[in-house]
Every structure is written in C-alpha cells, then in structure tokens.
Amino acid sequence: MAKRTGFIWAVLIGLLAASSFIGLTARKLDRQGLYYDELHQAPASFFYLGHHPTMFVYPFLGVPMLNMSYSGALKSTLYGLYMRYISGGFTINSWRLFGILFVAIGLVIFYCTAGVWLTPFSAALFGVLILTDSSILLMTRHDAGPVALSFALRLAFLGIWASIECGKRSKYLCFVAGVVVGVALFEKLSAVVLLLPFEIFL
16 A cells, blocks of 8 residues: 655645645736626625625625525625725736635645545645646636635535545544535535536535
8 A cells, every 4th residue: 555645745735735836826917807707706806895886796784695596605695804904905916816716725624534534746736736726726726706715615625525435434524525615515505516516415
C-alpha cells in the first residue's frame, strides 16, 4: 500500500494549492467589466447598507433570502456584512475576490479532509488538475453562473466523502456532508444533481 500523505503535508499542499489559485485568478480583477451573471447577486447585499433594491431580491422579514426563485442569497449576505462592517462600499475587486476566496477555502477543506488519505503524488496531482483547468479559473474569477460557492461546496462534499470511504465511518461527518448538500441546494437549485451522489454516499 502506498504511503499516505501526513496531515501536516496535506494541509501544506492545500494551502499551496489555494494560494496558487488566488495568485492565478486574482490579478487585475477590475480590468474587465462586470457580467450580468456575476452581478445579479449584488443588489441584495445593499440591504445591509440600508438600501432596498427591488431587482433580484426576495426578502423575508426584511432580510434578503433569495436572488432568484432558485438561488439563495448566501454570497449577497456575506458580502453585505463585509460592506457594512469592513469596507463600507462596493468594489469590483472585492466582489470578485469573494468568489475566488470561496474556492480557495473549498480547496483547503478538501485537503484537510481527504488529503491525508491520498498519496503525496495524488494530492499534488489533484491540485495541478484544478490549477490548470481554464474553465474553473475563468468561471470562478468572474463567478459566472454563479459557480464559485457551488464549486467550493462540491469540493467540501468530495473531501468528506473521500475521507469517510478511506478512513473510519463517522456519523458526525455524515451529518456535515448532509449539511453541505443542503446548503448547496439552497445556494442554487441546480445542486439537485448532488442528491444521487449523496444517496450513494449514504
């Protein structure tokens, strides 16, 4: 049996992959204009600055819950809180960086959960495949779709699944996997495709 990557090495590879991902996607973020698909999540975030936009906002008890009837306002909420308590205003750089950071965090979670069960070569190869996939780099840089948070949640789910399959089964991790799938479904209904893998996982 090939030697597994130690936890410290798995975390280090994860941090290297995440920082490399940020380095590849976060340069000159404001050089290109905003797309409709990456901007429709923004109006709901202005609720946290005291504004009340009507487009792409489905509020409940005064709190924006959805951007569209099939898309939850998670990024909008987090960015709105960022504007309210940290930045005070909207910028293209910070808006795009939010999506990039979602994926970077997803990579770290993947390596913290599944990385320890992979061989060093497999762990490094996974990172290389992510970092050389131009569709992932471009779509998460501009969060077109949106896809950044969806991809981060899928990375987390994949990491938990691999960790349980290769290691000791854990009711706690099974519960966390269910939460990840539930959040992914709320974030965008297209995550319904995760239900079949989740059924297999269970």
